[in-house]
Amino acid sequence: MLASFDTHLFWQALSSGPYWRGALTALELTAASLGTAVFIGFAVALGALSRRRGVRSISWVYNWLFRATPTLLQLFFFWYALPQIWTGFAGSWFTPFMAAWIALSLNEAAYMSEIIRSGLMSVDPGQELAGRALGMSRRQILRKVVVPQAVRIVIPPTGNEFITLLKLTSLASVISLHELLTSANELATATFRYNETLLAALVYYLVIVSILMVFQARLERRFTWTSGRRRGRVAAPAIPSIPHG
């Protein structure tokens, strides 16, 4: 006997407050974590490319540590272990969102640093040579020439990371963050109907990812350096995405 699909429940779930708020929370957490991860990752990437071995080792250790440990473990650490080190972390100021944001940022930064490092390395070394010949400082060259070109290269893999991170946010439910999957699960257990409730959650994820893809395409076009006519053709070398744990 084929179970029927309760379309009314589906629409109800789709338009419900908990779903909407859950999706917003997931999106906020993703954006905040990726933003922070890019900053930290950039610093770690520069460290990895440093001429001083001491600085390079720090970057190496960072990547090693945060890529080797599962994201879930890191979430647990920030939520359960920290208060044992300092009871202040048990206070209400340290919300599940904040703990998840910190854990996900630090975790994602390790992956981003490798993507950014590849991007920086892919920029033709001749660019830096020309800059130095003109008398520019290394920092100026980085800012005005190398980073803009590296950005163009890292946009696609970073888009991938956004999507991965979006899905990772559902892990935060184990430290009591109320996000989209939590809402879906709650409705499912209350109604004993999984098809309709989970499909509605799926729709939200699809919509978010679709919006991201549009943004990514726009961003890529902004970083295509051709005037007018040949817009849309991006001739940047491809960097494969780094698989996640």
Add this chain to the structure above:
Amino acid sequence: MRKSIVAVALVAAALAVAGSAGATRHTGTFKYCTDPTFPPMELATASGKITGFDVDMAQKLALTWGATASPVKTAFPGLIPALNAKKCDAVISGIFITPDRTKVAPAIAYMHSHRVLIVAAGNPKGIKSPNSLKGLNVAVQGGTKYEEYLKALKAKIGFSLQSYPGDTDAVAQVLLGRADAVLTQDTSFVFQAGQHPGKIAIGFTFAGSDAFGIYYRKADAGTVGAEIKDGIASLEAKGTLKTLAKKYKIPVADVK
């Protein structure tokens, strides 16, 4: 008393038939779904083995019709759905009998107990009733009736509520100092107080009691359902459940 003797006789007769019948009767393995995050009813040891009152009871129960019990680890909110999806033939997981659940699957009661608000030792926030929770931080296991109750209460008086996958996770929040109270069962308190002596206390005990039940599929009423009914009756007659209660330090009066 007589009913139980009759029931035992019936089971014995049925068992005799079972050997030859096969198809409709249960043999071999009795699979039951359980969420081992609710000590002392069910918990997972460091080696991953599942133990607890419910586990022992399931084993003794299965023996009454000549089978061995095998737990199927399932997250609490997914217990009844797993039952309906035939991942197991019964749910034994310190789960209350409530009308919304029995609408979907019938249940047989085997134990009563009270809900409690667990607080830090010394009850620093002076939690003497549910209304004392106003403005405080409360932890709870997600997908439970505890959570349902607290959500309604939160809407009325206002406090912060955090939901966790396991009951133990929620109690941990009180031990960590993050939550001021946890709503759970007195069975849970008994266990946790034993694990962390002097760290927690009961702030408030709810008057009404809940019945823990064994759920089975509606369609199996004549087969598995009947076996379980008879089995529980038999264990009750033999006083097995009371012996188990003593083993797990659960008040003997609470079990059948």
Add this chain to the structure above:
Amino acid sequence: MLRAENVHKRYGDLEVLRGVTFDVDPGQVKVLIGPSGSGKSTLLRCLCLLEEPEAGAVTLEARRPGPGEVGMVFQRFNLFQNMTALENVMSGLVTVRGLSKSDARGQAMEFLNRVGLAEKAAQYPEELSGGQQQRVAIARALVMQPKAMLFDEPTSALDVELVREVLDVMESLAQDGMTMVVVSHELRFAHSVASSVLMMDEGRIIEEAPPGEFFSSPKQERTKRFLSLVE
């Protein structure tokens, strides 16, 4: 004026420059030739401070060259891919000399005009031919008003038909009195504008002479051998 004094440079175990002394006076055009690995490019890079020698010194008017004072044009142009031709030429003025964008724009247009590419100002390097890119690169270095210009095989990466336009710009620069040091295989260019031609081999300058003398009667055996290969 621009001088390398007994410069030594090594990369790891490889000694690329073994005590090179070289100088060029204002208005002179010196052309360096020699087999690959002889250290020509390395010498050029030392002269504009892209490399630091292990021993010896590089001086401009008896002091260390300042930023942009010695211009460099590379074999592979090295134009900034994320900037238009005009922005490329402006880049040094804005970043190193601290000019405002509007001031820099005026000067940059002037030099783009000078190399004949005013109408390509808004184009990106991706859209320009090799010869055009190299001319923009020359303008980029020129706009800094350098005391000397270095050219590291400026036409070697160009298709044959594009070589002329670049050499024309270089010749016109030489005629205007720019001090130039050029590494090149374009011997006709050397003939027409060089004050002297130098032969480098294995990290040393082994011969120097005005072009007429250099090409018709080279003194060193290695020079003779190299010229017979190249001509």
